[in-house]
Amino acid sequence: MSLRVAVQMDPIETINIAGDSSFALIESAQKRGHTCYHYDVKSLALDEGRLTAWAAPVTVQRVVGAHFTKAEYRKIDLVKDVDVVLMRQDPPFDLSYITATFLLERLKGQTLVVNDPESVRNAPEKVFVLDYARFMPPTLVARRIEDVREFHARFPGDLVMKPLHGNGGKAVVRIPADGSNLGALIELFDNAWVEPHMFQPFLPDISEGDKRIVLVDGVVAGAINRRPGEGEFRSNLAAGGYAEPTTLNAREEEICAVLGPELKARGLVFVGIDVIGGKWLTEINVTSPTGIMAIDKFNGTDTPGMIWDAIEVRHAAMQRG
Template structure:
């Protein structure tokens, strides 16, 4: 059995999660079963003083009982460099200045404590930007704030999808058909809502057959599920009503994973979820707070949480 680790989990409020499908909770259950000591804190509880980064954190125990799924101890001032072996950075986006600031603070202790995922890499590899390094696997893609550019792209591809560049969970994804109805209004709303450019992609009809989430652990394939869109939807995210089913990987998907693996390992991106449509089109590389491990275990019986802890424990042992 591995030496017990002190694990600080930076995530959203535990009271608000749905334990039936929450990957962070599954990681906490797995860590606790291995004898590791858990602490929970919010990103807003991070502090810096006199060269140290610390959080007001609660010792926590967890159990599979919704509504009574966690018990907090009295909060303590936890020095994340000296007193924690591992920090799991698991708060959900938005990937805003608060998120970015948390990565800067955690980066200051990265030579003392294992941060999963590496904070500088999380900051420098946002989901819909990092993926551009692998454009040859992607559907035709435009990043712009320009209505004229979006119209030209629509004219070329006939059917497009527009989504926020730093969105998550399937939120604010719109399909625009060949007639361009509402394209100008949609770009206006996006430009008024977000200062950054937006992602425009050719619509992939194959999304009707699902959007595959593939989880990689330290660059290795851990498992996958196929997420099917709900009735009348183009979005297959489980958070917006999609459903999951068992799946197998295509040769093209394995090729994509093999291409990504060296860079994921180099960047310290230990837990990553990629999205692939139609067995061939890479759309996102999720590094901030990937999900899907509970559904994979349900369909395949694969203990992905255990694989993640095996990788973490190996890195802590080498350190």
């Protein structure tokens, strides 16, 4: 059965087709005969209970500089004209993002939204992971410098400081063991963000990279190891890191076995988790996970196909009521 798919994502004109997961999902959808629309989250409108978007039919091809074509934009009804919505715009996870989840949640039982918007709203990457503290490095979420100094005294050495709702390794900084730049960084973060910040001991194992493990409907689809680029400690691909093939060890398999059923129950179909040093869970990425193209390149797998298999099963179940 062919599906009508609306993809809520950033401008398709500027994506890097060599690694963009949304592009791969659209490409895979086309191969299955599904019709795809592209729309910007800012075009969502709720008019007397009817949720619409300003969207254009889109087709993609793997040709650099000519990777898509769009038909004319028009207003589409996200119930009458669409079977599936893919919520794929990048964070920041701010009030705009949260508002979009509230709007898309109104489609429940009528149009399948992937990932489930209520669950996305309730599972920001660096907050949801706190439910699994037994797999995490020591972690502090705080804003007062006194709390940070107390934490640092318990875990002497370098610290890592992160925006609680950041993404792609942006603004992740390393604080030296003497804490000489801590005060200035707290001031900077406090001015930039109203929420608390996250602190963890610096993990030297990051020099060996961290693993991005992708789970599809709670099942491991594959993994890559991401290593920091030259002069960097951040391994995020968006921050200059590079990918290499990898497999999972027993601890990582245990983490996935614990997380998998909960992700599936929450309607989090496409999730990427990050594990450092083979044992430290640091993030559960549910907003706009990436990494599937690198995984498939190394493993010869078809992760977009696995995601569409899961979506089609969920859509059929929803249709049956």
